[in-house]
Amino acid sequence: MEANNSSVKKRYRSIDITRGIVVLVAVFVSALPGGGGYDYLRHAYWYGLTITDLVFPAFLTVYGIGLAIVYRKGVKWKDQLRRTFLLVLYGLLFNLIASWSFNLDTLRFTGVLQLFALTGLGVVILSYLAKGWKSMLALGLLIATLYLAVLVFSSGSCEGGVPQRDCNPSGVIDVIVFGENHMYAQGEKGFDPEGILSIFSALSNVAFGFAVGLVLNSRKQILTRIFGVAIGLLSLAFIFDYFIEFNKRLWTPSFALLASGLTLLLLGTLFYFIDARERKQGKVTGIPLWYLEAFGRNSFLIYFGKMLVFLLFGRIVINLFGREGSLASFLFEYLSGIVAYPHFVYSGFFVLFWSIIAVVMHANKKYVRV
Structure with a gap:
C-alpha cells in the first residue's frame, strides 16, 4: 500500500460521499454486538434482507464506478494484476489471523478481500467485451440471469423447490473446487458466502457500477441515465425475487440487483444535489459532507481495516482484575455498567476511532491505495 497525495483532476464528489456513507454504515453495523438486538442491523439468517446485508454489494457497486473512471484511458494491466495479487494475499493472511493458528490444512481460501479482488479483475476483463455503458450493463444483467437459472434448475429437489442452507449449489461446487476444510466454517454451514457462485454473482454488482462509471x-445525460439504470435494476430485482428471494448468503440475483439499484439511486440523488449544483452555483460545502468525503477517500483502509481491528479486539486476551477475557468483552462489560445502550455506545467507540483516522488523513490529503 502507499499513501498518495490528492489528485489534481476533478472528482465527482457524489462518488466519494456515497462511498463514505456506505463505509460509515459498515463500521457502525459491523461493530454492533448482535445487531444491538435489532434483526435489521445484522445479517439475515437465510432469506430476507437487512441493512447490514446491503453494505458489501453497495461497496462493490461504487468500486465498479471507480474502476471505470480510473481506466477511462485504458487498463493498466500491471497495476491491476498487482492489485489483484495483493488483495488475495491480504485475504489469505487475514484468514490465518482469523483462525488464530497457522494451520494450512484448514486455511480458508475464500473471503471478502478475495471476492473484492476477483470481481475487480473480472470486470476489467469484461470491459474488453463491453465498450459502452449499455453493453456493460447488459453483461451484468446476463450474469444475473445465468446465475438465476443455475439456482432455479439446481434446486428442484430442495425443500420448497428453492435453495436451502443444506441444499444449494455452493455446497457442491465450492466443496469440489476448494475442499470442505478450505471453505467457510470448514463447510459445516453448507455454503460459502464468498465462494465461486457468490463471486460470479457479485461480478454483476461491479459491472453495474462500471456501467455507471x-x-x-x-x-452526457448523466442524471437521466443513472436514475434510469437504478430504477431498472430495482424493478428487475423484484421480478427476480419472484423466482429466488433476496439472500445475501448465496448472493442471489435479486439481492445483487436490489443492492446496486439502491446504491445508484443514492448516487444519483447526491449527484443532483452536489455535482450538478456545483456546475451552476459553485462548490457545495458543509462539515457533514467533508466528514463523509473523509470516509470515502480512505474507504479501502477503513472498510477492510475495520475487519482486522474487530478481529484483534475479539481475539486478544488480557488479564484484568484477576480475570481473563478479550479486549472486546471487557470494553462491552464496562460500557454495560455505565450506559443505558451499551451496544450502540460500543459501536460508536469504533465509529469515533475510524472518524479520527479518516479526518486526520483527509485533512492532510493522505489516502491509502492498493
Whole structure:
C-alpha cells in the first residue's frame, strides 16, 4: 500500500460521499454486538434482507464506478494484476489471523478481500467485451440471469423447490473446487458466502457500477441515465425475487440487483444535489459532507481495516482484575455498567476511532491505495 497525495483532476464528489456513507454504515453495523438486538442491523439468517446485508454489494457497486473512471484511458494491466495479487494475499493472511493458528490444512481460501479482488479483475476483463455503458450493463444483467437459472434448475429437489442452507449449489461446487476444510466454517454451514457462485454473482454488482462509471465518463445525460439504470435494476430485482428471494448468503440475483439499484439511486440523488449544483452555483460545502468525503477517500483502509481491528479486539486476551477475557468483552462489560445502550455506545467507540483516522488523513490529503 502507499499513501498518495490528492489528485489534481476533478472528482465527482457524489462518488466519494456515497462511498463514505456506505463505509460509515459498515463500521457502525459491523461493530454492533448482535445487531444491538435489532434483526435489521445484522445479517439475515437465510432469506430476507437487512441493512447490514446491503453494505458489501453497495461497496462493490461504487468500486465498479471507480474502476471505470480510473481506466477511462485504458487498463493498466500491471497495476491491476498487482492489485489483484495483493488483495488475495491480504485475504489469505487475514484468514490465518482469523483462525488464530497457522494451520494450512484448514486455511480458508475464500473471503471478502478475495471476492473484492476477483470481481475487480473480472470486470476489467469484461470491459474488453463491453465498450459502452449499455453493453456493460447488459453483461451484468446476463450474469444475473445465468446465475438465476443455475439456482432455479439446481434446486428442484430442495425443500420448497428453492435453495436451502443444506441444499444449494455452493455446497457442491465450492466443496469440489476448494475442499470442505478450505471453505467457510470448514463447510459445516453448507455454503460459502464468498465462494465461486457468490463471486460470479457479485461480478454483476461491479459491472453495474462500471456501467455507471462509463456514463460519468461520457458526461452526457448523466442524471437521466443513472436514475434510469437504478430504477431498472430495482424493478428487475423484484421480478427476480419472484423466482429466488433476496439472500445475501448465496448472493442471489435479486439481492445483487436490489443492492446496486439502491446504491445508484443514492448516487444519483447526491449527484443532483452536489455535482450538478456545483456546475451552476459553485462548490457545495458543509462539515457533514467533508466528514463523509473523509470516509470515502480512505474507504479501502477503513472498510477492510475495520475487519482486522474487530478481529484483534475479539481475539486478544488480557488479564484484568484477576480475570481473563478479550479486549472486546471487557470494553462491552464496562460500557454495560455505565450506559443505558451499551451496544450502540460500543459501536460508536469504533465509529469515533475510524472518524479520527479518516479526518486526520483527509485533512492532510493522505489516502491509502492498493
